[in-house]
Amino acid sequence: MIPPVARRLKRLPPYLFVAIDALKEELLRQGRDVIDMGVGDPDLPTPGFIRRALVQALRNPAHHRYPSNRGLLSLRQAIARWYQKRFQVALDPETEILPLIGSKEGIAHLPLGFVNPGDAVLVPDPGYPPYRTGTILAGGRPVAVPLLAQNDFLPDLEALQKRGVRAKLFFLNYPNNPTAACADGSFFRRLTTFAHKTGIPVCHDAAYSEISFSGPQPSFLQSPGAKEAGIEFHSLSKTFQMTGFRIGWVAGNRQMVSALARVKSNIDSGIFEAIQAAGIRALQGSSSQRGRMAAVYRRRRDLWVGALQSAGWPARPPEATFYLWVRTPPGKKSQEVSSLLLRKAGIVATPGVGFGRYGEGYIRFSLTLPLTRLQEAARRMGRLSLWPKPSSG
Ligand SMILES: Cc1ncc(COP(=O)(O)O)c(C=O)c1O
DSSP states (O other): OOOOOOHHHHTSOOOTTHHHHHHHHHHHHTTOOOEEOSSOOOOSOOOHHHHHHHHHHHTOGGGGSOOOTTOOHHHHHHHHHHHHHHHOOOOOTTTSEEEESSHHHHHHHHHHHHOOTTOEEEEEESOOTHHHHHHHHTTOEEEEEEOOGGGTTOOOHHHHHHTTOOOSEEEEESSOTTTOOOOOHHHHHHHHHHHHHHOOOEEEEOTTTTOBSSSOOOOGGGSTTHHHHEEEEEEHHHHTTOTTTOOEEEEEOHHHHHHHHHHHHTTOOOOOHHHHHHHHHHHHSOHHHHHHHHHHHHHHHHHHHHHHHHTTOOOOOOSBSSEEEEEOOTTOOHHHHHHHHHHHHOEEOEEGGGGOGGGTTEEEEEOOSOHHHHHHHHHHHHHOOSSOOOOOO
16 A cells, blocks of 8 residues: 655665664673764763753743744844854855754755756765765765775865866865864865855865863864855754754755755755753853864773773774774674674674764774773773784783
């Protein structure tokens, strides 16, 4: 009675975490203590001042009705002020900022505004999956841009230009999930020039810009001419531990912002206003909250990098994000290593191939769990011998 699903659903890549998810469920059923370093969902609670703002806004019946599609002007103004203070970039709240129901929502819907059937979209590989799947759902063709260790996990813009690449959009993300690589201002300036020369607009995703251990990370929109060349996605999810709230935004090029607003006005009805009020409060908060959050992740990072290194893994401390992207032992594929870690040590790590074929040969650990759990994971890691241990002499 039910017709087969549409071809576009069949074109979506297979979900490569099925085996790991199933194994994790099985171990949990057996009563095993599983340490989950798979999902990038902050364990720290949303700061109290933001929660209180939500509760207060909830009491106001004016917020209980349909929100406006473009988001509260006061939220867009708060975003503009934050951008000015944080990046010294001026944005027009009327035309250059659009609040989103989490940045994933905007990322996945953007191709509907620009991609015709068969059009190419450049997606980083390895990369956050919605760049690829949003393109496919819009009928487009994702073209993988390899992020390789020898290029510090940055795209080779010259090679793309030499190839005469053509595409409707170019998704990028720094600080990067899953590799934890960072881009500096000079890369963003070259990227802007690339966009101007090729006519391929940049869609930069800065979801992790505030989780940095090496000074503030730059914004793509800081480079001269960037607003003519593209947009930047931001999220309150990781910056303020608000993943469950579902709130983010896109900023920059007004034609792109307006096209996404048109798509969204036909799909959703905006963000619950009480959540927008909590978002405004979050953006007004001091940078010391973000400093404290980064300090927590830094302690975890140092512990876990140390644990991996003493177990023989070639781990290096990342400069930003709460991820560690680590090579798999020679001759072992990422899915095999993930399932070994889970079976032998009860540790969930994400196989790199789930982020694209250039992610093969790596696994990703997420540091979104307390130090005590990491210490336990470190003990278990020490008992495994997947890599030859470094000699102590
Ligand atoms: C690179 C990247 N962009 C965007 C998101 C989505 O964030 P949001 O919660 O704002 O939808 C994530 C979430 O993991 C991410 O890793």
